[in-house]
Amino acid sequence: MKIVALVGSTRKDSLNLSLVNTLQVRYGEKVKISIANIAELPFYNQDDENNPGEVVTKFKEEIANSDGVLIATPEYNWTIPGVLKNALDWISRVDKVLVGKPVMIVGVSAGQVGTLRAQLHLRQILASPGLSANVLPAAGNEVLVNFGPSKFKDGLLIDESTLNFIDGVFERFIDWAKK
Numbered sequence: 001m002k003i004v005a006l007v008g009s010t011r012k013d014s015l016n017l018s019l020v021n022t023l024q025v026r027y028g029e030k031v032k033i034s035i036a037n038i039a040e041l042p043f044y045n046q047d048d049e050n051n052p053g054e055v056v057t058k059f060k061e062e063i064a065n066s067d068g069v070l071i072a073t074p075e076y077n078w079t080i081p082g083v084l085k086n087a088l089d090w091i092s093r094v095d096k097v098l099v100g101k102p103v104m105i106v107g108v109s110a111g112q113v114g115t116l117r118a119q120l121h122l123r124q125i126l127a128s129p130g131l132s133a134n135v136l137p138a139a140g141n142e143v144l145v146n147f148g149p150s151k152f153k154d155g156l157l158i159d160e161s162t163l164n165f166i167d168g169v170f171e172r173f174i175d176w177a178k179k
């Protein structure tokens, strides 16, 4: 099973990237999680959407060829970062490669609500006509990692109760994506 991850933070020590790296290590025998380089994408421009160039075309192919998409988002000013919205804008147009695709959302923030506001916005965006993703239902599956800096060490999530919770959500996502 092939999962493509979109990480909404492009900084090298990103905790959201560390969370995806943790899942790559933890579930590596079951699924292959590759990380799309959304920082490489140009700013979306409708003039270019029918002939967007190699970087965008390859990115869309990666999504189209995957069995599911994992989105790891920080919260920037109560919503998702622009770099992630830009990636979603590209895939919302022309070939619309996210339509019906299984999506799991996770997020790490430094604050108390663990990207809750960003994730609510993200669910709204993913429901728009051009995206129409098949998002894992929120009930029991909201991965809201708060107080992030205290839960990671050497680039990996080490908080046991959070890891155990994510194990259950990821299992449900894999079952959901297979259906």
Ligand SMILES: Cc1cc2nc3c(=O)[nH]c(=O)nc-3n(C[C@H](O)[C@H](O)[C@H](O)COP(=O)(O)O)c2cc1C
Pocket: 009, 010, 011, 013, 014, 015, 016, 017, 074, 075, 076, 077, 078, 079, 108, 109, 110, 111, 112, 113, 114, 115, 148
């Ligand atoms: C531009 C910017 C805006 C932020 N806005 C919020 C916010 O609205 N809510 C929040 O909980 N944390 C906010 N933060 C703090 C992030 O939660 C924290 O920097 C987090 O570690 C970012 O994710 P990363 O480690 O994957 O880069 C903001 C950080 C930045 C740089």
